[in-house]
Amino acid sequence: MKIYMWNKLMNQKLKTxxxxxxxxxxxxxxxYQFLSTSNIDSLKSNGTTxxxxxxxxxxxxxxRFLDYIKSGRVTSVDIFDGGRNAVIETVDSDLDNKVQRxxxxxxxxxxxxxxxxxxxxxxxxxxxxxTAPPALGILGNLLFPAILIGGxxxxxxxxxxxxxxxxxxxxxxxxxxxxxxxxxxxxxFDDVAGVNEAKEDLEEVVTFLKKPEKFTSVGARIPxxxxxxxxPGTGKTLLAKAIAGEAGVPFFSLAxxxxxxxxxxVGASRVRDLFKKAKExxxxxxxxxxxxxxxxxxxxxxxxxxxxxxxxxxQLLTEMDGFEGNSGIIIIAAxxxxxxxxxxxxxxxxxxxxxxVDAPDIKGRLxxxxxxxxxxxxxxxxxxxxxxxxxxxxxxxxxANLLNEAAILTARRRKDSISILEIDDSVDRxxxxxxxxxxxxxxxxxxxxxxxxxxxxxxxxVKAHDPVQKVTVIPRGQAKGLTWFTPDDDxxxxxxxxxxxxxxxxxxxxxxxxxxxxxxEITTGAGGDFQQVASMARQMVTRFGMSNLGPIALEGGxxxxxxxxxxxxxxxxxxxISKQIDESVRVMVKDCYKxxxxxxxxxxxxxxxxxxxxxxxETLDGEEFVKILSEFTPIPEKERSPQILS
Numbered sequence: 001m002k003i004y005m006w007n008k009l010m011n012q013k014l015k016t017x018x019x020x021x022x023x024x025x026x027x028x029x030x031x032y033q034f035l036s037t038s039n040i041d042s043l044k045s046n047g048t049t050x051x052x053x054x055x056x057x058x059x060x061x062x063x064r065f066l067d068y069i070k071s072g073r074v075t076s077v078d079i080f081d082g083g084r085n086a087v088i089e090t091v092d093s094d095l096d097n098k099v100q101r102x103x104x105x106x107x108x109x110x111x112x113x114x115x116x117x118x119x120x121x122x123x124x125x126x127x128x129x130x131t132a133p134p135a136l137g138i139l140g141n142l143l144f145p146a147i148l149i150g151g152x153x154x155x156x157x158x159x160x161x162x163x164x165x166x167x168x169x170x171x172x173x174x175x176x177x178x179x180x181x182x183x184x185x186x187x188x189f190d191d192v193a194g195v196n197e198a199k200e201d202l203e204e205v206v207t208f209l210k211k212p213e214k215f216t217s218v219g220a221r222i223p224x225x226x227x228x229x230x231x232p233g234t235g236k237t238l239l240a241k242a243i244a245g246e247a248g249v250p251f252f253s254l255a256x257x258x259x260x261x262x263x264x265x266v267g268a269s270r271v272r273d274l275f276k277k278a279k280e281x282x283x284x285x286x287x288x289x290x291x292x293x294x295x296x297x298x299x300x301x302x303x304x305x306x307x308x309x310x311x312x313x314x315q316l317l318t319e320m321d322g323f324e325g326n327s328g329i330i331i332i333a334a335x336x337x338x339x340x341x342x343x344x345x346x347x348x349x350x351x352x353x354x355x356x357v358d359a360p361d362i363k364g365r366l367x368x369x370x371x372x373x374x375x376x377x378x379x380x381x382x383x384x385x386x387x388x389x390x391x392x393x394x395x396x397x398x399x400a401n402l403l404n405e406a407a408i409l410t411a412r413r414r415k416d417s418i419s420i421l422e423i424d425d426s427v428d429r430x431x432x433x434x435x436x437x438x439x440x441x442x443x444x445x446x447x448x449x450x451x452x453x454x455x456x457x458x459x460x461x462v463k464a465h466d467p468v469q470k471v472t473v474i475p476r477g478q479a480k481g482l483t484w485f486t487p488d489d490d491x492x493x494x495x496x497x498x499x500x501x502x503x504x505x506x507x508x509x510x511x512x513x514x515x516x517x518x519x520x521e522i523t524t525g526a527g528g529d530f531q532q533v534a535s536m537a538r539q540m541v542t543r544f545g546m547s548n549l550g551p552i553a554l555e556g557g558x559x560x561x562x563x564x565x566x567x568x569x570x571x572x573x574x575x576x577i578s579k580q581i582d583e584s585v586r587v588m589v590k591d592c593y594k595x596x597x598x599x600x601x602x603x604x605x606x607x608x609x610x611x612x613x614x615x616x617x618e619t620l621d622g623e624e625f626v627k628i629l630s631e632f633t634p635i636p637e638k639e640r641s642p643q644i645l646s
Contacts, residue, residue, distance in 0.1 A: 062104060
């Protein structure tokens with residue numbers, strides 16, 4: 001293998017040398033031809049340059065040349081080019097007998113001219129024509145075309161691997177899939193954690209490829225296709241790498257965007273070429289990442305035309321389950337947008353299984369942390385269980401990034417191991433952004449402190465709200481201050497009380513500003529809170545039936561994602577119902593704000609003390625906050641789903 005790579009490297013170097021040598025040789029050849037055909041002969045004597053014999057200052061006619069001979073003004077004659085021209089030296093008495101060199105065009109080297117020169121006693125010399133050897137002349141004539149043709153051939157061969165090069169004129173329709181007879185990805189199923197259900201489904205695929213008789217003996221048929229669905233960062237591509245590392249069969253991998261080009265018909269041609277290669281190497285696996293790039297619903301554009309992407313999709317549908325079939329080929333695709341995929345692509349026979357790869361629960365997060373912490377040094381008092389409890393909603397990619405950021409912070413702070421402080425700072429950075437400089441303006445800092453304490457008080461005193469984790473006035477990202485809550489790990493079903501509590505928690509900042517500073521001093525800091533409030537309240541009215549309009553869905557849950565789709569369709573509700581929706585949203589928000597304002601007003605003394613402490617420390621954790629607040633008012637017990645790690 002090493003010898004092959006060395007030879008390949010030397011061939012590349014040789015090609016480069018030849019490519020640079022060609023123009024150099026060409027310049028040398030042209031210079032030689034130019035100099036060889038030139039009749040200029042520089043003569044040097046005693047360090048000074050003498051004019052060549054065939055140089056002249058003026059030109060005279062042949063008739064005047066004969067007159068100069070008769071009058072005795074010619075002293076010497078040098079004949080060149082076989083008698084076609086001559087350079088003469090004349091003496092003019094009118095110019096103080098100054099010698100001049102003049103050029104004459106001769107009709108030829110005639111005997112009469114030679115006789116006249118001899119009779120007049122004029123010295124003359126006939127210079128022979130400088131001619132190159134015949135072989136050299138032929139070589140000189142053929143050198144330029146040969147170099148030109150050779151250079152073009154070499155450039156064409158070098159451009160075979162370049163997109164759009166001359167050697168790729170017929171390569172547009174070839175598949176760009178990466179092929180590996182035995183894919184060595186460095187990832188196996190043991191490296192994938194937190195997605196046990198999806199891993200079991202895919203382990204069956206690997207088992208079928210290795211031991212097909214286990215399934216065929218009972219009449220089972222392995223799924224032709226497996227579609228991995230889930231949010232970004234949950235491990236879909238990692239599962240595909242694990243399959244490639246475990247299967248031990250030929251593996252084709254490519255992205256959905258690699259099918260489509262600017263030329264019509266290229267995508268469909270690449271699909272045909274891909275499945276042709278796969279059939280030649282069956283049994284095998286084809287992995288298509290981000291299949292939504294080519295598998296979107298047909299007829300969704302303006303006019304519903306059959307564009308290049310749809311032709312590619314049609315060919316893909318035919319190859320996956322057409323007349324010819326694709327026996328022995330297992331297709332695995334991944335997407336985080338299953339809502340935009342065409343229904344024909346999702347049916348059994350093409351993608352028989354849809355495997356959901358969702359965000360892991362606490363047990364899944366713990367197993368993921370165990371995988372990514374193998375090369376990390378943690379302090380003895382820092383456990384992976386504590387990190388897993390602090391990161392609800394984190395995906396596998398988020399957890400890997402969390403530990404990496406914590407390791408970077410540890411190195412920056414010149415510590416030997418990762419502590420809980422680095423973990424907390426890393427969580428804050430991932431969720432909210434980079435930490436900014438603490439505020440020094442006393443008024444702005446106090447106002448932000450009241451705003452954040454308002455959020456925290458409502459989150460603590462409202463029973464259905466998530467408990468407070470941390471309150472800070474240190475800016476992060478675009479936020480001047482932040483209040484962190486610890487959401488329940490089980491968020492599959494959310495009650496009406498939970499939603500109203502979240503609305504009240506979001507309104508707590510504005511209510512605190514209103515209570516303390518008055519209506520005239522409220523700020524724009526609650527702008528982001530109001531957007532969340534409007535979204536939650538509207539969904540409660542239109543989707544979840546949690547208003548006085550009754551248990552009915554007034555707006556579709558899935559909004560159209562295609563430009564031009566259903567442009568002419570009418571609204572789902574009438575104008576009168578739209579007004580009622582808006583009114584119900586306003587009434588709900590006003591009622592929540594009224595309750596929030598009342599809670600803040602009743603706990604003004606506690607809020608003042610908490611604000612003073614927050615300004616002093618800049619950060620308060622949830623336990624300390626609840627302890628101080630409990631001195632002024634009773635704290636309700638919050639119902640939480642148990643987090644089981646065993």
